[in-house]
Amino acid sequence: xxxxxxxxxxxxxxxxxxxxxxxxxxxxxxxxxxxxxxxxxxxxxxxxxxxxxxxxxxxxxxxxxxxxxxxxxxxxxxxxxxxxxxxxxxxxxxxxxxxxxxxxxxxxxxxxxxxxxxxxxxxxxxxxxxxxxxxxxxxxxxxxxxxxxxxxxxxxxxxxxxxxxxxxxxxxxxxxxxxxxxxxxxxxxxxxxxxxxxxxxx
Numbered sequence: 001x002x003x004x005x006x007x008x009x010x011x012x013x014x015x016x017x018x019x020x021x022x023x024x025x026x027x028x029x030x031x032x033x034x035x036x037x038x039x040x041x042x043x044x045x046x047x048x049x050x051x052x053x054x055x056x057x058x059x060x061x062x063x064x065x066x067x068x069x070x071x072x073x074x075x076x077x078x079x080x081x082x083x084x085x086x087x088x089x090x091x092x093x094x095x096x097x098x099x100x101x102x103x104x105x106x107x108x109x110x111x112x113x114x115x116x117x118x119x120x121x122x123x124x125x126x127x128x129x130x131x132x133x134x135x136x137x138x139x140x141x142x143x144x145x146x147x148x149x150x151x152x153x154x155x156x157x158x159x160x161x162x163x164x165x166x167x168x169x170x171x172x173x174x175x176x177x178x179x180x181x182x183x184x185x186x187x188x189x190x191x192x193x194x195x196x197x198x199x200x201x202x
Contacts, residue, residue: 001026002057010166011067012054020198075159094160105134106167109174145183
């Protein structure tokens with residue numbers, strides 16, 4: 001298998017994190033997304049017509065885009081994908097939450113800083129909304145983890161934790177402060193203590 005990704009992609013990191021936890025690996029092909037390498041005619045025709053990474057290229061040449069779909073494919077038949085129907089649905093619930101509430105709100109400020117985007121008055125107003133929604137999403141996670149809950153679904157780490165981990169872990173690079181979220185910070189540390197843990201991109 002090959003993973004088509006980008007060096008600092010949070011979504012690409014999810015895949016590499018799960019592979020580390022599973023003790024598997026594959027060839028990684030990185031693209032310069034800012035430079036347009038994922039929008040060349042060849043990439044759009046052969047890799048992903050949506051022009052985005054990550055994409056997992058399977059051994060038979062099948063291209064599997066979208067980080068959530070890739071995580072579910074890799075987790076199938078492993079302890080990271082619950083067998084119980086309700087727990088599996090709960091894992092999906094948190095994966096949907098991550099894409100809707102975490103990725104855009106926690107990820108965009110970090111992306112702008114990485115790309116040195118000029119913060120115009122319009123973008124300043126947008127950032128205010130992103131931070132408000134982002135801190136709200138972190139609050140949801142904090143409330144869920146309070147008490148004796150160690151992971152998001154069941155009593156062990158699942159694909160939900162893998163999907164949820166990158167953007168809270170990386171959001172301080174975008175200006176977020178996690179001091180007010182002790183349960184989230186403790187959960188991040190538990191993920192980092194798992195066997196096979198892979199550090200995030202620097």
